[in-house]
Amino acid sequence: MQPEGLRRAVEAARAVVSELGLPADDVDVVHDSDRVVLRLLPADVLARVAPGGQSAESAFEVEVARRLTGVDAPVAELDPRSDPRVHARDGFAVSLWTYYEPLGAEIAPADYADALQLHHAALRRIDLDAPHFTDRVAVALAGVDDRERSPELSDADRAFLHDTLRGLSAGISADGARDQLLHGEPHPGNLLNTRRGPLFVDLATCCRGPVEFDLAHGPEEAAEHYAGADPELVHRCRALNWALFSAWRWRRDDQMPDRDHWRAEGLHRVRAALGRT
Template sequence: MEPRELRRAVAAGREAAVALGLPVDDVHVVHNSDRVVLRLLPCDALLRVAPAQGLAEAEFEVAVARRLAEAGAPVAELDPRVEPRVPVRDGFAVSFWTYYAPTGSAIAPAEYADAFLRHHAALRAIDLDAAPHFTDRIASALNVVNDRDRSPELADVDRAFLADTLGGLGAAIGGDRARDQLLHGEPHPGNLLDTARGPLFVDLATCCRGPVEFDLAHAPEEVAPHYPGADSGLVHRCRALNWALFSAWRWRRDDQMPDRDRGRTEGLRQVRAALERCG
């Protein structure tokens, strides 16, 4: 978020917490992109604050978190001191989560894969009719890439490249749904916390349906070999697809990701490198 919006989001988070009886003296910005993650002290709560147009997504994430916690998944849990709902304050949707102090240790590939196995098992044990298919995400990205008003700075050659990549890989991977199940959706290293309870997944709003390789492709390359039964070729194709999705979002006119220009260049480079690896 831009500085002005960030200040409003911080104020909205503080007001929402105080209204629910949580003591707040200090607010620390943990992460800032299209939504903000805040740590509040001394109540030690973690808040996700997003523009109110993202209310449905925030409510979906809260519902997913409740179901997965009940199923024993390795996920960050909601704050037990407040009702599991998403209040709206000054144009922002606010959700409340448990804060987990980082241990400072790196998550080993085998440990990452084990967290995936337990997470995927819990996802198979719940029903989420509202969860989209991962190809819906591809369709949204193609809408951005194919609409010059929504991606005005995307060069024609790169526009054609991303459209071909998204369409081709989407059709190839999404055509066979025999391996589909519920997934995290974006379980990259930034969404797996190393805590005293072990690795815990966060950012659950991206839950979708697809093959487990779509999730594995978000993790470091060393992780997939520790996941029994994973199709390495499919993981490589999904990795190229994930970079194409990342690139499409960075070219949105209203993208709020910090250091967006570097992300645009790096995203296109990573798509090409991943496609070369796929052959």
């Protein structure tokens, strides 16, 4: 967020926490992009603060977390001192979560696969109206095809991303029998190593599709430890995920740090992944 937006987001989170009777004297910025994640102390609560236009996504994430917690999924939980809902403050949507002190050790690919299998098993136990992964591809395609929304994307790269997104999406979705609820973006940054074990966060990306779509976000070695995974489908999903990543980076309003680097790197990763499919 821009500095003024970040200041207002911090104040909105502090106001919500204070109204619950919890002390929020100090604020640490854990993550800052189009929405921010804040740790408020000494209450030790994690606040996810999104622009008001993303309130529906925030509410969806809260509902996903609530249902998954009820089936003992390996996910970060909402803060038990607050109702499981989104708080509207000063044009922001604020949700409150439990803070988990991260452990320093990196999660091994085999442990990542184990955590993802547990997560997928829990997702099969809940009933939730979630979009299909192809809906996300359609949104990305709309941005790629709209020159006003991606003005710096060259004609050649625009055509390349368009064809890649459309072709891979159609091929991967052809066998709908493999579909189930997924995390949506379970990359290593969305899996915390905690004293409770690995816990998934950022649940707003929940969607439907084959488990290989999720596996393609993780370490390449993880698929070897996931029972029943199709290696070739994982490779195709990895190429699709990099194409989606690239499409987001070329949006005019994208706020990812070091965006210029990731624009070039994303396209490189797509081509490298396509070489393995």
